[in-house]
Amino acid sequence: MQLAERSAPRRRRALVAASAAFVVAAASWASPAHAEPDPGGPVTTQVADPCPSPVPTAAIVPGLVGQGMTVVRGDTPQPFTVTVLGLLKDGIGAGRDMVMIEVSDLDGSTVVGDNGIWAGMSGSPVYVDGKLLGAVSYGFTASPSPIGGLTPAADMLALLGSSPARTASAPRTKVTLSTGQRKSLDTRAAAAVPRTTLQRLRTPVSVSGLTSKRLASLQGAFDGAGRSVITYAGGRTSATAVAAAAPVPGGNFAAVLTSGDLSISGVGTTTAVCGSKVLAFGHPMDFAGQVTYGANAATSLAIVKDGTFGSFKMANVGGTFGTVDQDRLAALRATLGRGPATTPITSTITNLDNRRTRTGTTQVAAPDYTAVATAYGLWANYDSTFDKWGKGLATSSWTIRGTRAAGKAFAVSRSNMWSDRSDPTIEPTIEVADAVDAIRSNELEPVKITSVAFKSAVSSAYDQYRITRIAVSVNGGRYKTSSVIKVKPKAKLRVKVTMRGYQSTVDRTVLLNLTVAKRYAKQTGTLTVQGGLDGSSSSDTDPSCLLEACDEPDGSLNSVLAGLTAAPANNAVQADLDFDENAEGEFSTDARTAAKAPVSGEQSIVIKVKKK
Template sequence: MTTIRRRGPALVTLAGTATAAAGLLLGTTLVAGPATSAEPAGDCAPAFPVDELAAGDAVTGLTVTRGTTPEPFTGEVLGVQEDGIGPDLDMVMVEVDMPEVQKAGIWQGMSGSPVYAADGRLIGAVAYGLSFGPSAVAGITPFADMDDYLAEAPARVPVGKAAAASIARATGVTRAQAAQGFRQLPMPLAVSGVRAERLATAEDRPYLPRGAKAAGLGRAADAAAEDLVAGGNMAASLSYGDVTQAGVGTVTSVCNGRVVGFGHPMAFEGETTMSLHPASVIYVQADPVGPGFKVANIGAPVGTVSEDHLTGITGFLGALPRATTISNTATYQGRTRTGTTTNTVDNAAAGTTFYQIIANHDRVVDAIMPGSETMSWTIRGTDTDGSAYELAFDDRYASDYDISGEVGYELADLVYALTRITGVTVDSVTSESVVSDDPSSYRVRGIQQKRGGRWVPLGKGERAEAKAGSTLVLRAVLAGAEGLSYEPLTMKVPASAKGMKGRISVQGGGWMYGGGNVTSVAKAEKIVDGMIRNDELEVELTLEKRRKHVERTKIVGPVDRVVNGAKRVRVVVK
């Protein structure tokens, strides 16, 4: 058996662009564990009062265009727009002078770059760019407000006629362009390990983020905790490993082990448990129709992002957030690989589960193809009372188009339900898959009963005949690619059923919904215990006479293929 081995940790991200041709992330597994390198030197810069700024004031700033070392830039204050970002939250408008800005405009990933007054005090963080396209005009979130938690994040900040005229006079931007206003520098979720086609064609699920951008694989970032300095790179991730879901921006300030950056939200989660990473920039890519974007590798996690608000994100160095380990082992034609992802935000665990399964399948199966698969999975965690729980199941799947794309939803749906129960934790999600090229399945073609030494097809006027107190012996007719096969069916008929009539139905597991309303771990255990495999059949006998009612259910199988379809025939008890 050939084993596909994972390479060393890495992640490259275009800090949130929708126009990148090659993808947003180039990433493999990041080392899980706090960095052993030294903490960064804190700047603890004091805030500059916005109401003391005036048009024409010179400013300086820091950002990274390559590697990890911040580079200086200069600029000039164009004005202050009162309540520009939100109630009691002004926007400082600055024109930035820097070669990369002249080439690419204020770029995605520059979010959080600190801007200083002449006396060294911190005015705020670059967070917005003009809406019309690439421009050197930046909207600054005041640093004095970067700990305020406001209610709503604006997608676009309008600019009045007077402000538009001021911007036009001071820059090469026309009044009409300036009047289009500012928009938050984009920060869509970048996902490594999952191809763009997979993100685009996944079924609509509440746990799969909209607007996520795909990425390829690359080498590990040469970045460490000491690189998280004012003007340096920082990344926040929901998960890291095979599937890294992250955004990259810039540090605004570091003080007493706490890191503040971005100047706008990552995912606007409020209190959160994202992991905090350093990063290394490869280059800044210009875009002719929108803001440029930063391409960067992110390094191993070095702390936790605990706050994600309108004015930016805040994290601390050292301890990493509680995590869920999500893994899938896939085997196909003698190749096997185990992929693992560390998930740190509970409401992302279901999406990470789905992405991990499909990413590992694409690596091992290496094609969109018909096929079948057996999968076993186990979820382990802690219930609301602190006790440990374990849910496990195994099933068979088949697809005549894309087996890799269809097997992850059932497990991810259950993880989603569990993570929505207050006080319940999901500590690990493991799955093992064995994939085959054979996509064939069965369909229930009919039901037969043996009479007088021969099997009689039931239906079309021919009903099943049963004897009270005895066993009803039938067989299901299953149609497959090679022809017909037969599965024995037996059902005990109670003695009290004499003279009753009803029906007997046979339904393939592949046609049945096995979910339910999961409101507790106990309810989840009951649902899993009652789940029917896709390669099993459910046989149901229902009899009635006046006020008497008899119902019996039996599960038959598993057989060697997924079973679809259903048949129902009348039955009479003598």
């Protein structure tokens, strides 16, 4: 979860008010003589060093003018003008100041235009006299605004490990701003600050493979998990894409979480390239600390105007130039070289209506995305192959493989059958995604999932059985439907289960055999027959929890794995003979068989066992 998203509404409103007041008051601050340029004057700063030293803290004063670099279209950075409005103490976090700024176009360019500061601009470097002031990373969300915030360069460069030392603060030289400068800053600050929340810029997230309905669902999952992103339908990213050239400051930067059928990539801007290390975004993506994302090139297609989330950069993701290894408050950090290792999620879907089969794969670079990538990666293949929504019948089988403590391998598998009158692909997908989440969320052993393999056959031939009646034959005698049946120990029971299908007038029957054990003597119990749909928990998972861990399963990893396969399949018909709980010993016997479609309903009969 990001800090900005967790702030209470009252505190957010207070921050906006404080930000506006700070900007207006900043005009009367004393500032060094060298920071006196006319805020509206031209900027000609050119930077050749991709890893410049930071601007001294003492020089960050109202009226300071710098040059920013970012990409609007294509992959070539363009300049824009930045004017410092003031320093917001602890504006990013405790001990983390924010540089309040106003951006504008340079020499009539259209970098900013009427879009204001847009999502995807995150990480755009700003320079003053060849030094790095910081990266554009914060803004207002409800409407376009040129007012925003920078993450200071020193905080970002600290992520390099052997970072340049912070420049010591120089004593302030008191000078008086001119009346014209004060009026200019006062007027722009009052007019430009919109009535909404200052927060880190949302990250545009390119997503391939999903229909608009699934994409909206994924946006909801990100929102529910507190991720500050704007999802849009983007192009497919390949885990084996041709290596890209090293990024340049102000150029596009993509953090690739998954690739293949379901490609999910956050798009932003490169701030600095220091040897083999790259800094980007100026804020976190998931605030996840040590991570493994792909670090990829991207080509901007357009800046899209959006009245809900604000304008954002739409881009195609290109080849890999390294691995993102840090996702921190100040920036993403990547190491140039090979991309990250990935986990394959493979699905083979057969459409029984037309016999078409498609096998698709999603490669997961970020382990925390394995469960959500399983769900949406499977839906991507289902929608492409089944090619419809509506009632249907599906079978599924899956195997999850991985390693546990001491590198010991494990595998867990399950098969099931599904029916649904609106979308038969929901439940089978959620079942395996839930299983991935449960394995990764166990608290007792370190687990690494190495592959997920899924197969399903789906058709429009919907059917579902409902149990309507049961009858019991004792020791081969006639079937009885009475509410109470008396038997002797060791009696053999044959249970005839009558079911009726969807919109059918024809009954179907299955038989189950049980034996009344000798230890049941003088006990009264219940014979219950239940369909698999009622005997197993329904999959009502909110997809957003797949990004956070839906459950924290109790017990050992062995018990977690066993629990994933213990529940009856949806097409099971199960009979349970259960006796009084206060009786000594274990008094329960069950039998199970499979039907040709999922089964619902429950029927029961009381069983009284005689002494002999």
